[in-house]
Amino acid sequence: MAAAPTAAATVASTAVLAPRPAPTSAFLRRTQATSHRHPILKCRRAGTLTPAAAAGGSSPSSAVFHGEVFVVGDNIDTDQIIPAEHLTLVPSKPDEYRKLGSFAFAGLPTAAYPTPFVDPGEESTRYAVIVGGANFGCGSSREHAPVALGAAGARAVVAESYARIFFRNSVATGEVYPLELHDAGAWKECKTGDVVTVDLGNSVLINHTSGKEYKLKPIGDAGPVIEAGGIFAYARKTGMIASKAAA
Amino acid sequence: MSSSVSAAAKASAAFAHKKELAAAAPAPTQHRAGSGRRSKPCRVRAVASPARAPRAPASTGSVKTAMTMTEKILARASERAGLEPGENVWVDVDVLMTHDVCGPGTIGIFKKEFGEDAKVWDREKVVIIPDHYIFTNDERANRNVDILRDFCMEQNIKYFYDIKDLSNFKANPDYKGVCHVALAQEGHCRPGEVLLGTDSHTCNAGAFGQFATGIGNTDAGFVLGTGKALLKVPPTIRFVLDGEMPPYLLAKDLILQIIGEISVSGATYKSMEFVGSTIESLNMEERMTLCNMVVEAGGKNGVVPADETTFKYLEGKTSVDYEPVYSDAQARFFSDYRFDVSKLEPVVAKPHSPDNRALARECKDVKIDRVYIGSCTGGKTEDFLAAAKVFLASGKKVKVPTFLVPATQKVWMDLYSLPVPGSGGKTCSQIFEEAGCDTPASPSCGACLGGPRDTYARMNEPMVCVSTTNRNFPGRMGHKEGQIYLASPYTAAASALTGYVTDPRDFLM
Numbered sequence: 001m002a003a004a005p006t007a008a009a010t011v012a013s014t015a016v017l018a019p020r021p022a023p024t025s026a027f028l029r030r031t032q033a034t035s036h037r038h039p040i041l042k043c044r045r046a047g048t049l050t051p052a053a054a055a056g057g058s059s060p061s062s063a064v065f066h067g068e069v070f071v072v073g074d075n076i077d078t079d080q081i082i083p084a085e086h087l088t089l090v091p092s093k094p095d096e097y098r099k100l101g102s103f104a105f106a107g108l109p110t111a112a113y114p115t116p117f118v119d120p121g122e123e124s125t126r127y128a129v130i131v132g133g134a135n136f137g138c139g140s141s142r143e144h145a146p147v148a149l150g151a152a153g154a155r156a157v158v159a160e161s162y163a164r165i166f167f168r169n170s171v172a173t174g175e176v177y178p179l180e181l182h183d184a185g186a187w188k189e190c191k192t193g194d195v196v197t198v199d200l201g202n203s204v205l206i207n208h209t210s211g212k213e214y215k216l217k218p219i220g221d222a223g224p225v226i227e228a229g230g231i232f233a234y235a236r237k238t239g240m241i242a243s244k245a246a247a
Numbered sequence: 248m249s250s251s252v253s254a255a256a257k258a259s260a261a262f263a264h265k266k267e268l269a270a271a272a273p274a275p276t277q278h279r280a281g282s283g284r285r286s287k288p289c290r291v292r293a294v295a296s297p298a299r300a301p302r303a304p305a306s307t308g309s310v311k312t313a314m315t316m317t318e319k320i321l322a323r324a325s326e327r328a329g330l331e332p333g334e335n336v337w338v339d340v341d342v343l344m345t346h347d348v349c350g351p352g353t354i355g356i357f358k359k360e361f362g363e364d365a366k367v368w369d370r371e372k373v374v375i376i377p378d379h380y381i382f383t384n385d386e387r388a389n390r391n392v393d394i395l396r397d398f399c400m401e402q403n404i405k406y407f408y409d410i411k412d413l414s415n416f417k418a419n420p421d422y423k424g425v426c427h428v429a430l431a432q433e434g435h436c437r438p439g440e441v442l443l444g445t446d447s448h449t450c451n452a453g454a455f456g457q458f459a460t461g462i463g464n465t466d467a468g469f470v471l472g473t474g475k476a477l478l479k480v481p482p483t484i485r486f487v488l489d490g491e492m493p494p495y496l497l498a499k500d501l502i503l504q505i506i507g508e509i510s511v512s513g514a515t516y517k518s519m520e521f522v523g524s525t526i527e528s529l530n531m532e533e534r535m536t537l538c539n540m541v542v543e544a545g546g547k548n549g550v551v552p553a554d555e556t557t558f559k560y561l562e563g564k565t566s567v568d569y570e571p572v573y574s575d576a577q578a579r580f581f582s583d584y585r586f587d588v589s590k591l592e593p594v595v596a597k598p599h600s601p602d603n604r605a606l607a608r609e610c611k612d613v614k615i616d617r618v619y620i621g622s623c624t625g626g627k628t629e630d631f632l633a634a635a636k637v638f639l640a641s642g643k644k645v646k647v648p649t650f651l652v653p654a655t656q657k658v659w660m661d662l663y664s665l666p667v668p669g670s671g672g673k674t675c676s677q678i679f680e681e682a683g684c685d686t687p688a689s690p691s692c693g694a695c696l697g698g699p700r701d702t703y704a705r706m707n708e709p710m711v712c713v714s715t716t717n718r719n720f721p722g723r724m725g726h727k728e729g730q731i732y733l734a735s736p737y738t739a740a741a742s743a744l745t746g747y748v749t750d751p752r753d754f755l756m
Contacts, residue, residue, distance in 0.1 A: 075511055075600060077720040084696040084723075087348045088380060088387035090394075091464065092355025107722045135512040138545065139720060140696070141447040143352060143463035164516050164547055165447060169463035230465060232360045 061223030062201035063177070065155045067128030069196040069207070070117050071187050072108070074133035078145040078166060080107035081137065091147040098123050100144055101151030115192050118152050125152040129196050131205070132159035133187045136178075137166025143173060150175025156198045158205050158216065160184050171222045174230035178222075181205070182215035313577035315483040316550050317518040320458040320572055324441045332482035332581070340372070341440035341457075343470045346426050347377040349445035349463075351394040356468030367402050368474035374406040374435050375399055376426040381691045382413055385699035389413075406435070416656060416689040424655035424690030427451035427623040431535060432657050434564030438553035438571035443467070443476060447542045448623050448717065454534035455561075456553030456571050461542065481547045482581035483518040483574075484509075488525040490589035495752045497633055498533035499625065499715065499735035501525075501586075502540045503594045507604025508584065515545030517581060520574065525588040526551055531560040532629040539624040540717050543601040593750050595713070596733040599721045607738050610748035616710035618645070618743040619724070620736055621652030621688075622695040625715025628661040630736040635667045635675040637740035638682040641754045646746035649684040650704035652693035659690050684743070697725040713742040 086103045089096040101124065105117035118125045130149065136159035137145060146169045149157065156177040157170070170178040179198065186205065190196070194209035200223065203216040219226075228234035235241040312329030314322060322330045324338035345353050357365065367373050375395050380388035392410065399407035408429060410422035423429035427448050430436050438456040442449065445467045452459035462476070470476050486505060506513075519541045526534070534551045541549035551557075553571035561569075593607040620626065620634055631651065638645075653659040662675040670678060676687060685704075694704040695716040702725075706712060709728035716724075719731035734742065737751035744754065 077718075079696070079718070079720045079723050084348075084698055085700065085725075088385060088391060088699065090351040090355060090391065092352050092359065107727065109721045109727050111728075135515070135545065138511055139447065139542075139718060141445060141449075141461035141463055142349065143445075143465060161512065161515065163512070163545055165461055165463065165542075168466065172463055172465040231469065232356075232465070 061219055061227060063155075063198075063223075063227065064200065065128050065177075065198040067195070068126055069129045069131050069190055069192065069194050070105075070115075070125070070127035070154075071190045071192045071194075072105075072113070072130065072132045072136075073187060074160075075135045075138055076108075076132055077139035078137055078142050079139055080109075081105060081145040082142065082148040083107040084140075084142075086148075087142060087144055089144070091144055091151075097147065097151050100148040101125075101153070104148040104152040104154070123152070125154060127192070128153070128155050129198055129205075130154055130157045130159075130176075131187050131190045131196075132157060134160040134184070136160075136162050137170075138163035141165045141169070143169045146170040146173055146175040146178075158186070158198060158214075160186075171225050172231045174226045174228065174233065177219060177226050179205075179219060180217040182217055186214045311575075313575040313579065315485075315518065315574045315578040315580065316456065316520060316552065316572055317458055317483050317548060318480055318578070319574075320439055320441060321478060321480050323439070323572070324458070330480045332480050334480045335477055336480060337475050338441055338478050340443050340470050340474055340476055341437070342372055342374055342430075342435050342442045343467060344374045344376060344426055344430060344435070344442065344444035344446070344449065345467055346375070346379055346444075346446060347381070347388070347391045347395055348379045349467070350375060350398075351391045352464040353445055353467040353471065354394060354398045356465055357471040360468060361472040365472060367404070367471050370403050371405045372474070373402075373404050373471065374430065374433075375404055376408045376423060376429050377410055378424055378426045378429070379692045379696070380698050380702070381410055382416075382689050382703065383699040383701050385701070388699055406433070408433075416659075422656055422690075424653070424658070425623045425626065425692055427535070427539065428627055428654040428658065431455070431531070431560075432564070432655060434561065434567075437561065437565060437567060437569035438557060439569055441476075443470060448539050450541050450546065450548050451535050451539040451623055453538035453541070453549040454531060454551050455557055456550055456573075458548055458550070459538075460548045479516070481516055481518040483520050483578075484514055485520045485522060485574075485580040485583045487583060487585045488521065488523040488588050489585070490525055490587045492525055492528060492588055493591070495593060495737060495750075495755045496588070496591060497630075497735040497737055498529060498536035499733075500591060500593050500738075501588065502537050502543075503596050503601070503604060503733060503735075504586070504591055505584070506540065506544045506602045507594065507596070509544050509602075511543060511600055511602045512545045513602075514541060514547075517546055519544065519546045519549040520580075521549065521551050523586075525586075527554060527556075529556075530629060531556060532627045535627065536624050536630075540601065543717060593735060593738050593752070595738060595748060596719055598719055598730040598732070601717070601719060601733060603719075606750070607734065607741075607748060608750040608752075610732065611750070613732070613748040614711065615647055615713050615732070615742055615746060615748060617647050617704075617706075617712045618649040618739050619652070619694060619704055619712055619714040619716065620650070620739055621654065621693050621704075622714075622716040623654060623692075624717040625736060625739075626652055626654035626658065626690075626693075628658050628665070630715060631658070631662055631675045631679075632665070632667060633736040634740040635670070635678040637737055637744070637751055637754050638678050638684075639667060639670050639673075641682075641741075641744050643744050644681075644683040645743040647743055649679075649682075649740075649743040650694070651679060651684055651687040652695075652704065653687055653690045655690050659687060662687050682744075694724050696723060713739050713748060715739050 325336035447461035538549035706725035741749040741751040
C-alpha cells in the first residue's frame with residue numbers, strides 16, 4: 001500500500017509544522033499537551049483536513065499526545081510485546097507493574113528491531129506513541145501487554161487494526177489508547193524516532209518529521225473509559241457503581 | 248477493514264477448494280443434522296431439579312428471531328429473546344476460569360475494586376487451575392501459585408486444582424495440569440453455557456457447543472465480583488467440513504488449513520462455527536483441537552454443535568443440568584466456507600505465524616533440531632495415541648530429541664495405562680521409550696509459551712522445532728530466533744523419525 005511519494009505528499013511535507021522541541025520525559029507521562037492547533041494541511045490520504053472538519057466524530061475525547069514514535073509492523077503478537085517469561089510479574093502490584101514496563105517490547109526480534117523500546121536499565125520509554133500495522137496485539141489474552149506499554153510510558157498505539165482481546169484489555173485497563181488508522185500503510189512511512197502528534201479531538205496522527213498526516217477512526221465510547229483510567233474508574237466517575245469500596 | 252480484505256485476497260489465491268463467501272446466504276440443505284432437532288432426547292442428567300420443558304422459549308414459536316448458536320447462547324445468558332451481531336449485552340457467566348499467570352492479577356483487581364473483604368459472586372462457579380509455571384524454581388512463579396491457594400482458601404473456592412509438592416506431581420491428587428484440558432476432563436465444559444477465562448485459548452471449550460472466550464485480568468476481576476460480563480455479540484462464520492477424514496489427517500491439519508485460508512485476523516471479532524459430516528465424526532479431543540485455535544485466526548469463539556459424542560463424553564463428568572442450543576436453519580451467517588476434507592493433505596504452519604501454511608511435504612528439506620508434543624491443543628491423550636501410531640508403524644528410532652508433555656495428570660496416566668490399538672497391548676509410554684523419545688514430563692503448559700528459563704524443553708537456543716502447540720510467534724517457545732513449525736501429532740512424530748519436516752504418509756501409508 002505504500003505508494004511512492006506523490007505530488008500531494010510533497011505539498012504536505014512543505015506545509016508541515018516545525019517539529020516541537022525534543023520531548024522531555026515529562027511528556028511521556030500521562031500529561032495532555034495543550035490543545036494543538038495546526039494549519040490546513042494537504043493530506044494525500046484524507047484529503048484537505050481542517051480541525052473543524054476532522055472533529056466531526058461524536059467522540060468527546062480531546063487528548064493530544066506528542067513525542068517520538070516507535071514503529072512496528074503487522075501482526076505484533078503479545079509474546080513480542082511482553083515475553084511469557086516475564087508473566088510472573090503481577091500487574092496489580094505497583095513495583096511489578098513498573099518492572100513490566102521495563103520489559104515492554106522485549107520480545108521483538110533484535111535483527112528487525114535494533115532500537116529497543118526501553119533502553120537497557122531504564123523503566124520508561126522515550127516513545128510516547130507506537131505506530132503499528134494490522135492485527136496489533138494478536139495472540140495471548142495477557143493483560144500484561146497493554147500494561148507493559150502503559151507502564152513504560154506509552155500513551156497511544158496507532159495501528160491499522162487490533163486483535164480483539166488486546167483492544168478490550170487496553171480499554172478496560174485504560175493503559176493505552178488503541179487507535180485505528182483509517183487507511184493502511186502508515187507504519188511503512190513512519191520511522192522510529194519521528195516526532196508525531198496524536199490528536200484525538202481531530203482524529204489525526206501527524207508525523208512532523210515526514211510531514212504526513214494520517215486520519216484516525218474516532219475512538220468513540222471507549223475514549224472516555226480510557227481517559228478515566230479504565231472501566232472501574234469510569235464506572236465510578238459516571239455513577240454506574242458506588243464511588244469507592246473501602247480498600 | 249482493508250487488512251482483512253487483502254488477507255482474504257491472498258488466501259483465496261492460494262486456495263484450491265470450493266468456497267463460497269456470499270454473506271447472509273445460508274444453505275439449509277447443508278445445515279448439520281443436529282440443528283433444531285430439539286425432539287431428539289438429550290442425554291442430559293437432571294440430578295437436582297425436575298426435567299425442564301424440552302424447548303426454550305427462544306426456540307419455539309413462529310415469530311422468533313433466527314439465530315446462530317453463539318447468538319442463542321448469548322441471548323439466553325442475557326435473558327433476551329433475540330440478538331443481532333454487534334449488540335452489546337450483559338451476560339451471566341456460568342464459569343470463570345483463571346490460572347497462575349493471570350489469576351494473581353485478577354485477584355489483585357478484585358480486591359482493589361470490590362474491597363479486601365469482598366466475596367466472589369459464586370464460589371462454585373470459579374475454577375482456578377495452576378498450570379503455566381509450575382515445575383520451576385522461579386520464586387515469583389511459585390509465589391503466584393501461593394497467591395491462588397490463599398485466595399481459594401479465603402473464598403472457599405470449590406474447584407481449585409492445587410499443587411504443593413513440585414518434586415512429584417503424582418503426590419498431588421488435586422493437581423490436573425493444563426487448564427483447558429482439565430476444564431473438559433473435570434466436567435466444567437457444558438453445552439449452552441458461557442465460560443470465560445483469563446487465557447486466550449479458553450475458546451477450546453467451544454467444542455462442547457458453548458460460548459467460551461478469553462478475557463483480561465480487569466474484566467475477570469469484574470466477573471469475580473458480579474458474575475456478569477459485557478459482551479459484544481459476534482457475527483458467525485460457518486465452516487462446513489464434509490467428506491471422510493483421511494487416515495493421515497488430524498484436526499490440527501483442519502484448523503491450520505482454515506487459518507491459512509482466512510489469515511490470523513480473518514475471524515477477528517467473529518464466531519467460528521464448525522459443522523459438516525467430518526466434524527460429526529470427530530471425537531471430543533479433536534473438536535477441542537479445532538476450537539482451541541480459533542483465536543489464532545482472531546476469532547472470539549468457536550463452536551461445534553453438541554451431539555451424541557458430546558453427551559457421551561459428559562456422562563459421569565458433571566451433575567449440572569445443561570441445555571444445548573443449535574443454529575436455526577434460517578440463521579444468518581457472516582460467510583460460509585466449505586471444505587472437502589477427503590482432498591486435504593497434512594499441513595504445517597511455518598515460522599513465525601499460524602497462518603503461514605504449507606504442505607508438510609513441501610517442507611521436506613527443512614532440517615529440524617527437536618520435536619515437541621504437548622499443550623492444550625496438542626498434548627491430549629488422542630494426540631499421544633496418534634504420535635504412538637506413527638512410531639509403531641515405523642518401528643524406528645527418533646533422530647532428534649523428542650519432548651512429550653502430557654496436558655494433564657489424567658493424560659499422563661493414560662500414556663502409562665492405555666493400550667495403543669494394533670500394538671499388541673503396548674502403552675504409549677512403552678512405544679515412546681522404544682522410539683527413543685524423552686520420558687513423558689510432568690503435566691503443565693511446559694515450553695509451549697517458553698516460560699521461566701528452567702522450564703522443561705524450553706528453547707534456549709535458536710533451534711528449529713516441530714511442535715503440536717498452537718503458536719509459532721517469534722520467541723514463543725523461548726529463544727527469539729527459534730523457528731517453530733506447527734503440525735499435527737502425526738506430522739510431529741514423522742518429523743522426529745527423519746529429522747526433517749515430514750509428511751506422515753511416509754510412515755502411515
